[in-house]
Amino acid sequence: MLDANLKQQLSGYLTNITQPIELLASLDDGAKSAELLGLLNDIAALSDRVSVVRKDDDKRKPSFMIRRVGTDIGVRFAGIPMGHEFTSLVLALLQVGGHPSKAAQEVIQQVKDLDGDFAFETYFSLSCQNCPDVVQALNLMSVLNPRISHTAIDGGLFQDEVSERKVMAVPTIFLNGEPFGQGRMELEQIVAKIDSGASSRAAEKIKAKDPFDVLVVGGGPAGAAAAIYAARKGIRTGIAAERFGGQVLDTMAIENFISVPHTEGPKLAAHLEQHVKDYDVDIMNLQRAEKLIPARTEGGLHEVRLENGASLKARTVILSTGARWRQMNVPGEDEYRNKGVAYCPHCDGPLFKGKRVAVIGGGNSGVEAAIDLAGIVAHVTLIEFDSDLRADAVLQRKLASLPNVKVITSALTTEVHGDGEKVTGLSYKDRNRDTRHDVDLEGIFVQIGLVPNTEWLKGAIALSPRGEIEIDHRGETSQPGIFAAGDATTVPYKQIVIAMGAGSTAALSAFDYLIRLAPADAEAEAA
Template structure:
């Protein structure tokens, strides 16, 4: 199962185990059970304090990692955690084995203090780049608190469960047998949902903060770059983000990041956050900005009101709120989201194996999604609004060569149809003849670009008709002391490396603005 390189790396990591652990396997006579037994045997052979034992469990194949001296400390995997979940396996081995987790002490204390009975189940797919964060967060909670249990389940191996629970999107988390959440969730987000007093405490802590010299709103590449450049100037810097990493977290492969041949979005996002944490930056995660109140005079304090009721003040602001997937905004889209309507072909594609799906959008993202899905699903219908596809020629040629793909152009999707529980088809209008057509299918993947996260800024700074923040070549907005960077702005190319450069520019411009304020203005602020 493990090649020589993975074996050596794992052996090095396992050197951090401080307490004996057991791999408790529930295996059958099937091929996947034999694969899992082989993997667990290889892991056992790498460390003297790891023992492989057999016990029955309702799910086969599955295994628990438990502390030998205290069986309450354990996590369980139903399936074979390779692919994106191999890191989850390694961390679980270390944490159950007593290696201290990389989490803030106040978060650790919060987890340990949770009372109640929490049995979590997370359904994942091995191709999902968002699933490991959820799996790792819940594993950590289970290791730290015996009131919390967690099983990570490979949906591809337990199809009857997936069908019974009508799971069509991952990660999908269940708590005590009931739906808990879908999609990417950071540790703090999960905690806020089960620790009812967490949001109030966070709001009180934020409200008590002194004004910042530079406050960055948004934690994507632009925001992270801005925070680093500001902090390196030795000025008081804060960053408030709904989710650190932003849209990068939803990006699969990245091959055009200069200096790095290949990386993946979640990995890059983790590196960005780690880099920011090397500096004296006050990071406020899971914070949604709702209103911007610009300073009444130049050099005064700008105020940002958050969804939790707290507000932050700063002498300068850098707006880097990024963008989100654009929706088609037709009947049925919201109703059947995660019930057949999806936005991530890499994450959710495996749930449509052998089925019929549609991809909405003929740009690079849409055509790439159709190509990827064609290797998994039974048939793909690509629907493009314009008369021609907009993707690169090489992608169009590849798409046209696939036998199970149909391309429909000059078509406007008008409805996603469902039976009350799941998607059963869509309706589109032929823009040339005005006729309506129905397509029977089980999944709809929307890939029509991005929309800037700037609704909350209307009336505060100048926006284009498309909602982008108007900036000049220094990142300055229409308001003195307020700067912006990244995909939320009028910067023409929405690329990671461009956003990083723009974030750096905005931070340098903010610093230049601060040092040029009259002394009396700085003191008054």
């Protein structure tokens, strides 16, 4: 099951197990059960502290539980956790085996203190880059608190269960049998959602903070670069982010980041966060900005109000709030989001195995999505507004070679149809003939570009007609002392490497602004 290279790596990790663990397998006579048993035997052969026990007591087969011997501490996987979930498997083995987590001690204690019985179930797909964060967070919680349990379920393997529970997007989390959440969630987010007092406690801590020299709003590549460059100047730096990593977390393969031939979004995001933590930066994660109040006078304090009611003040601000997937804004889209309308083909594609789907958008993202989905689903209809596809020629040639893909150009999607529970089709208008057409299908993947996260900035600084923050070559906005960088700005190309450069530029510009203010500040204090 495991190749020699993986076995060698895993063997090294398993030396960190301090307490014996059992792999309790529930299997049937199917090929997948045989595959899982092979994986478990491979793992057990690498450590004398790991053993395999055949139980066959779980309703889901194949599945297995990793349990600390002589205790109820453990986590369960329904399926074969390879692909993106192999890391989740390794961490579960280590943590159940007694190896300490690297999570913040404050959060660990918060999990231990949770009062109540929490039975979590998470549906994931092996190609979902957002799922491991959820699986790993809930696995850790079940190890830390005996009243918490977690089962991670491969939705592609348990299709009947997925259909019965109407799971049409991953990760999807159930708590005590009821829907709890969808999409990427970090440990702190999950705990905060359970612990009702967490938000108010966080707000009180933020209110007590002194003003920053530089406050970065947004934790994507631009924000991370800005924070690092500012902190290296030795000035008081803070970063407030709704989710550290930003849209990079939703990116699959990254092959144009100079000097790194290939990486993946979540891996790059983790490296960004770790690099920021190497410096004296006050990181305030899970904080959504609500309003910007520029300083009344040059050199005064700017204020950023947060959704939780707290405010942060700073002498300079760097806005790097990024962008999000653009929506079609047609009837039915909101109603059927995560019920057939999806925005991540890598994450949710396996849930539509053997079904008919549409991809909206003919740029690189749309064509890449159609190519990927064609290998999973029965049929793909790609709908493009323009008269021609806009994707790179190499992608268009690959798309044209696929027998189960139909391309429709000069088409405007006008409505999403459903039966109240899930998507059943869509309507589009032929822009050349002004005629309406209906397409029967089960899934719609929207890939039509990005919209900047700047609605909260209206009236505070100058925005372009597209809602982008207007900046000059130094990254400065229309307000002195407020800078911006990345996909939320008027920078012409939305690329990771460009965002990092722009974040660095903004931080250097903010530092230059501060040192030029210093003589005036000193004179004011002397007076």
